[in-house]
Amino acid sequence: MSEDRLWKFRKPEWMHSAWARNAGVYASGGLFSLAFYILLDAAVWSKRINPTDTHVTFIDWLPLIFSSLGMLIINSVEKQRLSADSFSYSGSGVAWKARVVLFLGFASLAGGMAGGVTVFVMKYVVRDVEWPMMGMGVENVVANGLVGLSSVVLWISQNMEDEYAYNLAL
Amino acid sequence: MPSAGLKTIIALSFVLAVGFLLVILSCALWHSYFPLLVVATYVLAPLPNWICSHCSAGPDDFVESGSGASAVLDLGRFFTGFLVVMGIALPVVLAHSRIIEIGAMVMSIAGGLLIYGTIISFTMFFQEEQEF
Numbered sequence: 001m002s003e004d005r006l007w008k009f010r011k012p013e014w015m016h017s018a019w020a021r022n023a024g025v026y027a028s029g030g031l032f033s034l035a036f037y038i039l040l041d042a043a044v045w046s047k048r049i050n051p052t053d054t055h056v057t058f059i060d061w062l063p064l065i066f067s068s069l070g071m072l073i074i075n076s077v078e079k080q081r082l083s084a085d086s087f088s089y090s091g092s093g094v095a096w097k098a099r100v101v102l103f104l105g106f107a108s109l110a111g112g113m114a115g116g117v118t119v120f121v122m123k124y125v126v127r128d129v130e131w132p133m134m135g136m137g138v139e140n141v142v143a144n145g146l147v148g149l150s151s152v153v154l155w156i157s158q159n160m161e162d163e164y165a166y167n168l169a170l
Numbered sequence: 171m172p173s174a175g176l177k178t179i180i181a182l183s184f185v186l187a188v189g190f191l192l193v194i195l196s197c198a199l200w201h202s203y204f205p206l207l208v209v210a211t212y213v214l215a216p217l218p219n220w221i222c223s224h225c226s227a228g229p230d231d232f233v234e235s236g237s238g239a240s241a242v243l244d245l246g247r248f249f250t251g252f253l254v255v256m257g258i259a260l261p262v263v264l265a266h267s268r269i270i271e272i273g274a275m276v277m278s279i280a281g282g283l284l285i286y287g288t289i290i291s292f293t294m295f296f297q298e299e300q301e302f
Contacts, residue, residue: 023246025244025248025251026247026248026250026254027251028251029247029248029249029250029251029252029254029255030250030251030252030254030255032248032251032252032253032256033251033252033255033256033259034255034259037255037256037259037263038258038259040263041259041262041263041266041267044263044264044266044269045266045267047267048267048268048269049267049268112220114242121292147282149234149269154248156205
């Protein structure tokens with residue numbers, strides 16, 4: 001198994017532990033919560049305090065909805081089906097289907113992030129919104145970035161789980 | 171875990187009472203009862219973990235390396251992490267929009283963390299009797 005390694009540096013021991021995997025999943029949930037509440041903060045602030053006409057509307061929520069949908073799709077796909085080719089145990093091209101679905105998920109996630117930047121630019125930067133109101137647009141970008149980060153953390157910790165299970169099976 | 175005796179129960183219930191005191195004080199001092207949501211959040215926080223650990227087949231599936239069973243566990247962990255951060259983020263959101271005061275925010279966050287710490291340490295201390 002050690003001859004198959006590609007990289008010079010081996011993974012540290014603690015990355016194989018179940019503890020690190022669970023911590024990763026918890027952290028991913030926390031990051032997603034942070035993203036949601038940052039955007040909610042923008043919406044509540046816009047309703048309660050915002051003195052100008054630039055309000056947070058459904059358009060501002062749309063990128064977060066798309067990134068969350070992408071995150072849901074990406075992390076619902078069984079990762080082991082990716083390496084399975086169609087002629088091996090999984091018949092009828094499951095690997096191909098997994099790749100298509102995964103592509104849709106990543107497209108939705110990236111589209112959500114791009115949408116966040118778009119809303120920020122079109123609604124706040126172009127219209128020369130003053131700074132405390134500009135914060136609502138920045139929060140939108142930050143929220144979508146955090147959803148992406150959360151999904152990366154969840155992906156990594158689920159792959160860690162596979163390594164762990166493999167070690168346990170040996 | 172070391173054996174949890176009567177002293178642990180007394181200390182934990184004392185901490186729980188202090189946590190509730192902080193949260194209720196943060197509501198009553200400023201006559202705004204939104205910080206009570208923090209208590210609800212932290213009481214709900216261990217619930218997804220608990221439900222999902224009962225939904226999967228039991229401790230055996232951990233060896234089977236099928237990720238279908240541990241996916242349910244991961245879902246529970248994800249929502250627990252979501253709720254824990256929600257308990258901190260909710261007072262900050264409320265305070266940022268000046269629905270509650272900064273003092274109420276600090277007190278409700280501290281009280282909520284004490285309540286959640288009590289729940290977590292209680293389950294850690296008394297897990298053996300429930301599981302086996």
